[in-house]
Amino acid sequence: MEQLTLQIVDAYNEDLRGLIAKLDNYLFALYPTDEVHGVELENAEAERVIFVGAYLGKAAVGCGAYRPFDERSCELKRIFVDPAYRNKGIASRILSFLEQEIKHAGYHSILLETGLVQPESIALYKKFGFVEIERFGPYIHCSSSYCMGKTLPSSSHLA
Template structure:
């Protein structure tokens, strides 16, 4: 890598450090540094087990203990043995801690709004932020099974349909496609899986079954910012694993030649092209895989 690329990276790191207040002794003016504020935020956001918080924030055990002790001394956090395992500890916010968490949330939201209002191309800036966050946090992207009618699932599907409308020469109307029923994408018939990065959905895939040994893969989508990180491959592997759990022995899928990345993934993953098996007007390639 050339020296200019290194200089650009370091300039970016310095700008982010200054913007987020990483070196401030009083993050957002609340009297404590960023590390303590992040621990408080993690607990307020629902992470209770101390080991989970430490892993989420990438802290060593010594620093985690010091930060927790400081928050306890302020009367913002309490810790107690885990009810199922006394060797583990759980943390919770006090009433004062809840008020402090909410204050941080309001200030952080206001800072985000102010930054985006300064940008002449806020959408471009957000897309760049998405890409950086996902590349840096790719190891923490999790695959989760969810209800296909849940809000994260609907958000993924809406983005998927919008992308098809933009990429297909004649557009895309979900009402004209063979859209799977939600009931066919929940166990025991099928499953719906999403990829989640720090609480934000960045991909999805549906396993559509009808109780027999054959099922279909539907609606594979990955956020453009997360592409190239292996998310689609992981989603497909999770869908295949779910299919095996359900006793499904053969998977099928259809796709459109405009989705060249998807077709390449299927061929690399052992899928074999077969004849058309439905009357959906949009796909022009059909695949099958024996499990």
């Protein structure tokens, strides 16, 4: 199998947009339209979002992103692997990559929202140390939202 590469891409990247369209179609099949919380790619919000694309050779196989939530925390968004490439560890690699980028950016915690009917996503996040938290922000009144959070280890160690 070809080597997986991960790279930061912008909101106008055609591969990213194709993967997000597949993700949206998947989510709209699971949830009512008003319960799908994406990232608007055509406004100023997208400029604050850091996107990553995952590639096997030239094939775009997955994506993910994070955006600032407040000064100390950020929110994971749009983690997705094309169904044809699932169960190969790609989502874990995307999540690890994003976590490293988030640490380098100086954030102390990560928040995320997934859905109650996505047990595979919940299991992945638990594997990475995320725990259930109260619904936050736009998800407070969304009954299908399952919110999780994680505090990042401090990079400074006392001697």
